Amino acid sequence: xxxxxxxxxxxxxxxxxxxxxxxxxxxxxxxxxxxxxxxxxxxxxxxxxxxxxxxxxxxxxxxxxxxxxxxxxxxxxxxxxxxxxxxxxxxxxxxxxxxxxxxxxxxxxxxxxxxxxxxxxxxxxxxxxxxxxxxxxxxxxxxxxxxxxxxxxxxxxxxxxxxxxxxxxxxxxxxxxxxxxxxxxxxxxxxxxxxxxxxxxxxxxxxxxxxxxxxxxxxxxxxxxxxxxxxxxxxxxxxxxxxxxxxxxxxxxxxxxxxxxxxxxxxxxxxxxxxxxxxxxxxxxxxxxxxxxxxxxxxxxxxxxxxxxxxxxxxxxxxxxxxxxxxxxxxxxxxxxxxxxxxxxxxxxxxxxxxxxxxxxxxxxxxxxxxxxxx
Amino acid sequence: xxxxxxxxxxxxxxxxxxxxxxxxxxxxxxxxxxxxxxxxxxxxxxxxxxxxxxxxxxxxxxxxxxxxxxxxxxxxxxxxxxxxxxxxxx
Numbered sequence: 284x285x286x287x288x289x290x291x292x293x294x295x296x297x298x299x300x301x302x303x304x305x306x307x308x309x310x311x312x313x314x315x316x317x318x319x320x321x322x323x324x325x326x327x328x329x330x331x332x333x334x335x336x337x338x339x340x341x342x343x344x345x346x347x348x349x350x351x352x353x354x355x356x357x358x359x360x361x362x363x364x365x366x367x368x369x370x371x372x373x374x375x376x377x378x379x380x381x382x383x384x385x386x387x388x389x390x391x392x393x394x395x396x397x398x399x400x401x402x403x404x405x406x407x408x409x410x411x412x413x414x415x416x417x418x419x420x421x422x423x424x425x426x427x428x429x430x431x432x433x434x435x436x437x438x439x440x441x442x443x444x445x446x447x448x449x450x451x452x453x454x455x456x457x458x459x460x461x462x463x464x465x466x467x468x469x470x471x472x473x474x475x476x477x478x479x480x481x482x483x484x485x486x487x488x489x490x491x492x493x494x495x496x497x498x499x500x501x502x503x504x505x506x507x508x509x510x511x512x513x514x515x516x517x518x519x520x521x522x523x524x525x526x527x528x529x530x531x532x533x534x535x536x537x538x539x540x541x542x543x544x545x546x547x548x549x550x551x552x553x554x555x556x557x558x559x560x561x562x563x564x565x566x567x568x569x570x571x572x573x574x575x576x577x578x579x580x581x582x583x584x585x586x587x588x589x590x591x592x593x594x595x596x597x598x599x600x601x602x603x604x605x606x607x608x609x610x611x612x613x614x615x616x617x618x619x620x621x622x623x624x625x626x627x628x629x630x631x632x633x634x635x636x637x638x639x640x641x642x643x644x645x646x647x648x649x650x651x652x653x654x655x656x657x658x
Numbered sequence: 659x660x661x662x663x664x665x666x667x668x669x670x671x672x673x674x675x676x677x678x679x680x681x682x683x684x685x686x687x688x689x690x691x692x693x694x695x696x697x698x699x700x701x702x703x704x705x706x707x708x709x710x711x712x713x714x715x716x717x718x719x720x721x722x723x724x725x726x727x728x729x730x731x732x733x734x735x736x737x738x739x740x741x742x743x744x745x746x747x748x
Contacts, residue, residue, distance in 0.1 A: 401690075478706070
């Protein structure tokens with residue numbers, strides 16, 4: 284219980300861990316946390332070391348930075364280097380390596396690349412620089428995509444023509460399905476993503492219990508939320524139930540945000556297929572702008588090389604993203620690949636499993652091992 | 659980047675542009691509330707903010723709990739707050 288003391292409510296955490304231990308009994312369970320924010324919380328707070336060894340957490344593909352394939356980074360850099368362009372990006376994407384350097388490297392070589400917090404900040408750069416063309420590097424799941432959609436609608440309403448979006452938005456359900464179809468991974472349930480679900484609600488996850496027989500509990504981001512979600516999953520299993528439940532009721536409703544979903548539908552359509560790092564091509568898993576927004580679609584305005592690039596041989600991000608290996612089992616983890624000089628995406632984002640483990644998890648693990656703990 | 663951060667709405671600004679002033683960690687910034695226009699956002703409401711947009715209305719006590727949870731995330735939380743404060747949405 285060494286790790287519990289730093290929690291907001293250590294007594295509640297202790298009680299939950301005792302409850303989980305009782306529910307586990309002689310069983311062995313493997314749960315996937317889909318969202319990178321959860322992975323971060325799990326490693327930061329040593330949750331793995333609080334749990335009985337018979338409860339294993341597998342880190343999933345819900346880190347938008349991590350799942351972007353190298354070829355798309357190359358495409359982004361090509362657009363950023365086009366004449367007259369100001370390229371805008373969330374800060375998380377700047378250090379993601381492409382096959383020939385990152386956006387940060389391209390910036391150092393003279394490309395005008397600016398970090399923005401919001402797509403609306405990018406639109407503002409466009410309004411302030413009418414003689415230039417501003418491209419926004421749109422990444423993220425359904426959490427982020429409605430904001431891009433609202434920004435495109437704003438650009439149309441205000442007649443801002445020197446602005447376009449390089450869309451890499453992805454959707455959360457197809458990779459979950461791909462993982463459920465994967466033959467080499469046996470899971471007993473899912474800790475569902477919190478903020479994606481504020482938009483899509485709980486209904487899209489019903490296929491997980493109904494078609495695959497796995498319980499699914501949407502959770503918040505504090506350590507107690509994660510522990511509670513694990514207890515809810517185990518309770519379902521012990522009672523012989525299997526359904527979608529919501530631990531994060533303070534932010535997530537059953538129906539999600541219908542207005543945000545309407546914005547998505549108005550501006551975006553599904554691509555026939557999209558490449559995911561580690562998961563390969565997944566049908567209907569990503570969003571592109573509808574034809575009526577072609578004016579604001581960077582992929583139509585610029586030469587986008589669109590070359591598929593294989594991950595570096597040494598990099599095992601794909602296996603980490605599928606939950607097939609733990610970060611520390613990767614051959615280059617912590618040696619050739621560190622947050623300062625990342626080889627793979629999972630080491631770049633603070634939500635990536637490798638970066639979270641590198642920064643926090645290994646320290647917790649060392650302490651646990653030194654204390655004669657389980658791992 | 660999937661972090662959301664709770665803020666308290668202190669003033670509705672330009673309704674045409676769906677802007678509201680929010681208090682985030684003691685500093686006031688403009689955000690866009692278009693995604694919540696069906697839920698009649700008013701001063702005093704707490705909202706979850708992500709990339710400059712209010713994503714969901716949240717209960718005040720729950721917002722405090724979310725904020726405490728985020729603060730436990732340390733660097734990831736301070737990075738998010740800093741990013742919000744650098745934003746110039748108008």
